[in-house]
Amino acid sequence: MNTVKVQHVSVTATGYKELEVCRGESSVCSGFQQFTKTRPDRTPSRSVVHGSPLHLRAVTAHVRTLGMIPAVIDEPTSSADGVKAEMSAYYDGLASNSAVARSLESGEDPEAVAASEPARRYFQMRKMREARRLGGFQSAQRLVEVGCATGQYTIRLSTEMGFRMTGVDISPRSIEIARELAASLSLGDEITYLQGDFERLECLDDDSHDGLVSFSCIRYVPDPLAALGQARRVVKPGGRVVVDFPNRFCPWFKYLKTRFGVNVHFEDRHFSAHEVRDMFTEAGLESVRFSKLLFTPTITPPPLLPAFKLLDLVGERTPGLKETAAIIMCSGQVPRN
Numbered sequence: 001m002n003t004v005k006v007q008h009v010s011v012t013a014t015g016y017k018e019l020e021v022c023r024g025e026s027s028v029c030s031g032f033q034q035f036t037k038t039r040p041d042r043t044p045s046r047s048v049v050h051g052s053p054l055h056l057r058a059v060t061a062h063v064r065t066l067g068m069i070p071a072v073i074d075e076p077t078s079s080a081d082g083v084k085a086e087m088s089a090y091y092d093g094l095a096s097n098s099a100v101a102r103s104l105e106s107g108e109d110p111e112a113v114a115a116s117e118p119a120r121r122y123f124q125m126r127k128m129r130e131a132r133r134l135g136g137f138q139s140a141q142r143l144v145e146v147g148c149a150t151g152q153y154t155i156r157l158s159t160e161m162g163f164r165m166t167g168v169d170i171s172p173r174s175i176e177i178a179r180e181l182a183a184s185l186s187l188g189d190e191i192t193y194l195q196g197d198f199e200r201l202e203c204l205d206d207d208s209h210d211g212l213v214s215f216s217c218i219r220y221v222p223d224p225l226a227a228l229g230q231a232r233r234v235v236k237p238g239g240r241v242v243v244d245f246p247n248r249f250c251p252w253f254k255y256l257k258t259r260f261g262v263n264v265h266f267e268d269r270h271f272s273a274h275e276v277r278d279m280f281t282e283a284g285l286e287s288v289r290f291s292k293l294l295f296t297p298t299i300t301p302p303p304l305l306p307a308f309k310l311l312d313l314v315g316e317r318t319p320g321l322k323e324t325a326a327i328i329m330c331s332g333q334v335p336r337n
């Protein structure tokens, strides 16, 4: 019998439960499908499975039929604060070793670094343009970006789209590097960077911004509903909160990522459009609208990029296919009263 544990982790704010399925500690993957693909003789796995209580009962039953489950342990793994401390330390390390940090040290042009990864740049620009569209944002408005890391999006939102930007991230080292990068581009007075936790946003006053954007961040936040509540607090009435989520039904996250040797992030979660809409509504955000975009992975080799752009163009407009796009981007309005 393999030593697999299924551990009840938490009931999320939306009433969905999370189970953690562990076998060994050496890899992390997520999702029911991925778990079922895991062959007992091959991959040590520690998989976070999300879903409704019914879905999770089915997962548990399935795991049992594989003869892999010695115990169901009903105790939490790590506290939310523990997860956030780990997250902050992890991103401190990534920031210190990032291409941006190296370019600041060597004096190399950060633009040249960005240009060397055209798929990533395309991916980021698509997300920013979609956020601007879904948020109905106008240039010169004051926006906050949460989960800004070393500031790649924040800088473009400022220089290419004309927003007055504040960037917030839980990782102090990321914020330090973001400030250095902005100063090196003579944007030190244009962009404010603050260290802060999405679930608290103590660094921001009530109603202080016209809108909030966040890319690839809330998936790592233990309590996304608390984060959306904070987003609602710091955005003025009538302003919009635009946040993106990895789509649970995208095959890249479910099957392909590990095949292509891309490490799966710890504490990562994937969402359905239904869950996202429920969370926005529960956070008191109104006129919720969302879109599904991008089939192009950020690691796409440059010669394949035109083909993937075509796939995005067609896939995002094709009923059925668009349900499997990588990103669900959601926008909700802060009530006016």
Ligand SMILES: C[S@@+](CC[C@H](N)C(=O)[O-])C[C@H]1O[C@@H](n2cnc3c(N)ncnc32)[C@H](O)[C@@H]1O
Pocket: 084, 087, 088, 091, 146, 147, 148, 149, 150, 153, 168, 169, 170, 171, 174, 196, 197, 198, 199, 214, 215, 216, 217, 220, 221, 222
């Ligand atoms: C995958 S990176 C995304 C960076 C950038 N937004 C992008 O899309 O490329 C996730 C970022 O979210 C930040 N983060 C994670 N949890 C956070 C939290 N609770 N509050 C604020 N930032 C957080 C991390 O430090 C990291 O910089």
